Structures are given as structure tokens and as C-alpha cells.
Amino acid sequence: MQNFSIGIIGAGHMGLALASGLASRMAPDRIAVSDPHADKRQRVHDLGISAMADNDSVVARADLLVLAVKPQAMRDLCAAIAPRVRERRPLVVSVAAGIRGADIARWLEGGPAIIRAMPNTPALINAGVSVLWANDEATPTQREAAATVLGAVSQVFWLADEALMDAATAISGSGPAYFFLMVEALAAAGAMLGLPPDLSAALAAGTAAGAGRMVHDHPGEAALLRARVTSPGGTTERAIKSLLGEGFMEMFGRAAQAACDRSRELGEQLGAA
Ligand SMILES: NC(=O)c1ccc[n+]([C@@H]2O[C@H](COP(=O)([O-])OP(=O)(O)OC[C@H]3O[C@@H](n4cnc5c(N)ncnc54)[C@H](OP(=O)(O)O)[C@@H]3O)[C@@H](O)[C@H]2O)c1
Known part of the structure; x- marks a missing residue:
């Protein structure tokens, strides 16, 4: 984990909560965040973490890339960052509700390692619960890294069957x-x-x-x-x-x-x- 560089795209509620939880657990210079809004980037800067408007710069340095935009924005985001993701091949962690791993993989192309995570609102106060699922491309080390990232703001539970993510969404x-x-x-x-x-x-x-x-x-x-x-x-x-x-x-x-x-x-x- 100490050796991982983390990128977060989207500095809204969840992206900022993750950045904030991680800032106290790892060197802030190993984290980078992107968001189109200057006020949200300022909140990230206030944590000592670099924030930029440009997603590609975040992807370019990430070993683990968190996609923390609304589900409706996921397809366009994936299409836009796909070339850089194929170059860098980070583990992609999506917190977007409902969006399936196979769809993210299709939009990104090139068979990326993907972990879906369903955190919940108490993550904003470091008291969340997250359910994680990994596709076959994700290695044990990558799974561990994703659990550490979500573990910064929540308890972490794994599901072997992606279809159960909808049930977990309904509960936690x-x-x-x-x-x-x-x-x-x-x-x-x-x-x-x-x-x-x-x-x-x-x-x-x-x-x-x-x-x-x-x-x-x-x-x-x-x-x-x-x-x-x-x-x-x-x-x-x-x-x-x-x-x-x-x-x-x-x-x-x-x-x-x-x-x-x-x-x-x-x-x-x-x-x-
Ligand atoms: N909040 C929760 O408690 C919670 C719980 C579980 C899961 N989630 C999941 O977490 C994800 C984010 O939720 P949120 O509540 O944090 O949303 P949010 O507050 O709307 O934050 C998303 C941020 O990403 C920005 N963004 C949109 N498209 C982008 C792009 N292409 N590149 C860079 N930044 C972009 C948004 O800007 P604009 O406002 O201009 O679009 C916004 O600042 C969602 O998929 C949601 O399903 C959230």
C-alpha cells in the first residue's frame, strides 16, 4: 500500500471522503485527485493532496484509480480516459452504484483489473460499510490495496458474486x-x-x-x-x-x-x- 500511487477522479462527497481518509494513512504525495470544480479541488488541496482539473494527469501516475463520479457520468469518463488507462494499466476501483464490471471493462477496453465497491454515506465520517467485488483480472495484491483504500473510511466486506452487489446496495x-x-x-x-x-x-x-x-x-x-x-x-x-x-x-x-x-x-x- 505504501508503494501504491492512488488517483481519484471526482472530488464530490465520496471522492473527498476517500481522499481525506487516505491522507492520514499514507504520504499525501502518493495521492492525486481530479475534479472540474475549483472549490472541490481547493478542499482536496486543504488536505495536502494535489488536485487538478485534468483526469489524464491523475491516470498517468495512478497504480490504483478510483472512479468516484455519478453512475450517469461513468460511460463518458471511461471513454475519455481509456487510452491512458490502457497505457498505465492501473487497478480501476469503481464506487458507482449499479454499473457492472463488464460494462466498465468494455468502456475502458483492454481487459483492465476492476474492483467494484459499494460504500455508504457514513464513510463521510469514517464510519462506513463497503462491499467489494473483484473481476478475474484483479490480483490478490490489488484486492488488498482496494480493501486498504476503502478501509480508510469503512469496514470492508467481499462478495464473490457480482450479482449480489444489487442486494448489498439495497441493504448497506x-x-x-x-x-x-x-x-x-x-x-x-x-x-x-x-x-x-x-x-x-x-x-x-x-x-x-x-x-x-x-x-x-x-x-x-x-x-x-x-x-x-x-x-x-x-x-x-x-x-x-x-x-x-x-x-x-x-x-x-x-x-x-x-x-x-x-x-x-x-x-x-x-x-x-
Ligand atoms: N455519496 C454517497 O454516500 C455514496 C455512497 C455509495 C456510492 N456512491 C457512489 O459514489 C459516486 C460519487 O458519488 P458522490 O455522492 O460523491 O457524487 P458527487 O458529490 O456528485 O461527486 C462527483 C464529482 O465528480 C465530478 N465529475 C463528474 N464527471 C467528471 C469527470 N468526467 N471527470 C472528473 N470529475 C467528474 C462531479 O462534477 P459535476 O458535479 O460537475 O458532475 C462531482 O464534482 C457515485 O457513483 C455514487 O453512486 C456514493
Whole structure:
């Protein structure tokens, strides 16, 4: 990793988060970032990392190249940088939702090593979760390097089957929004019960943060944590019964399926473009 040079194309939310996470873990002169916007390049400069408007200069010095632009911009970007990528042959790491490895490889031409990564929004505060998949051209060393890059801002999990990236997108990629929605719903319920709205919002947010930390410290034990705070005949039990009776579990299943279908659809639409 210390010997890798990293290029990041796109200094938006995710590109900047990755640059920021990496800046404290490796020599900043081994990282370069490109973005068309001067204000975003300035934020990269503020991290001590060089930023430029020209993508080719970033590709030219990268052993590992992160593509951190919107999925809709991926095809044009790949077509524009393809000649330099074929010369330099970096590992290409795409964080673009939905866009399949085979489509990226086709747009770049020349059989590049590609790793797809699906990080999530908490990566912006170094608390993300990322799911990674590698094509057959990626070497073990390159896989390790990609895990280190995403590991700078998130926990890293690997998938062997690319088709499951859509499911992972539905769970961890879109997941933070589900929890934000639950906080909104809980805050609204508190206000409905008569709490001042600001207080209710603070109680809901603080509760989510505390419960999130407990789940983080005991992964896979959410049901046990819930059982511990659900005394028979108590208030929590009454609320949980109401939620389950309203089809809470099935509702989540349907929501995740809808997100998974949309991810697949986006991959098909944008990949065919
Ligand atoms: N944000 C998240 O939490 C999150 C989570 C998981 C995955 N992702 C993925 O991460 C990728 C980036 O998302 P984001 O939220 O960081 O987007 P963003 O904030 O819009 O950042 C993308 C940046 O790349 C720039 N850009 C566009 N085309 C470019 C090109 N050809 N060359 C250089 N720079 C270019 C954009 O400029 P313009 O604004 O002018 O286009 C923008 O400054 C997406 O594919 C998304 O699916 C994001």
C-alpha cells in the first residue's frame, strides 16, 4: 500500500471522503485527485493532496484509480480516459452504484483489473460499510490495496458474486436512509404524544446513535439486544408487538427488494447506454 500511487477522479462527497481518509494513512504525495470544480479541488488541496482539473494527469501516475463520479457520468469518463488507462494499466476501483464490471471493462477496453465497491454515506465520517467485488483480472495484491483504500473510511466486506452487489446496495448502500427515516418517524411520534418537537427530535437522534453503537459493538446480535430491553408485559413489548403486527419485517423485505430491483435496473439501463 505504501508503494501504491492512488488517483481519484471526482472530488464530490465520496471522492473527498476517500481522499481525506487516505491522507492520514499514507504520504499525501502518493495521492492525486481530479475534479472540474475549483472549490472541490481547493478542499482536496486543504488536505495536502494535489488536485487538478485534468483526469489524464491523475491516470498517468495512478497504480490504483478510483472512479468516484455519478453512475450517469461513468460511460463518458471511461471513454475519455481509456487510452491512458490502457497505457498505465492501473487497478480501476469503481464506487458507482449499479454499473457492472463488464460494462466498465468494455468502456475502458483492454481487459483492465476492476474492483467494484459499494460504500455508504457514513464513510463521510469514517464510519462506513463497503462491499467489494473483484473481476478475474484483479490480483490478490490489488484486492488488498482496494480493501486498504476503502478501509480508510469503512469496514470492508467481499462478495464473490457480482450479482449480489444489487442486494448489498439495497441493504448497506441505501440503508442509512432507512435509519434516518426511522428517526424521523420516532421524532414525529414523540411530537404526536405531546413532546416539544425539538426535544422529541433530540431524543430520537440520541437513541439511534446509542442503539447504533450497541449494535456495532455486538454485530449479529440485534435480536438479543432487543430481547434484553423487552421486558415481558412492559412498554417496549407493547410497541414491538404493534410494529410486528403491522407487518414491520415484511415491509422491510419489500423495501429492500424495491431498492435491489432499482439497482439492477440502473445497471441495465446505464450499461446498455
Ligand atoms: N455519496 C454517497 O454516500 C455514496 C455512497 C455509495 C456510492 N456512491 C457512489 O459514489 C459516486 C460519487 O458519488 P458522490 O455522492 O460523491 O457524487 P458527487 O458529490 O456528485 O461527486 C462527483 C464529482 O465528480 C465530478 N465529475 C463528474 N464527471 C467528471 C469527470 N468526467 N471527470 C472528473 N470529475 C467528474 C462531479 O462534477 P459535476 O458535479 O460537475 O458532475 C462531482 O464534482 C457515485 O457513483 C455514487 O453512486 C456514493
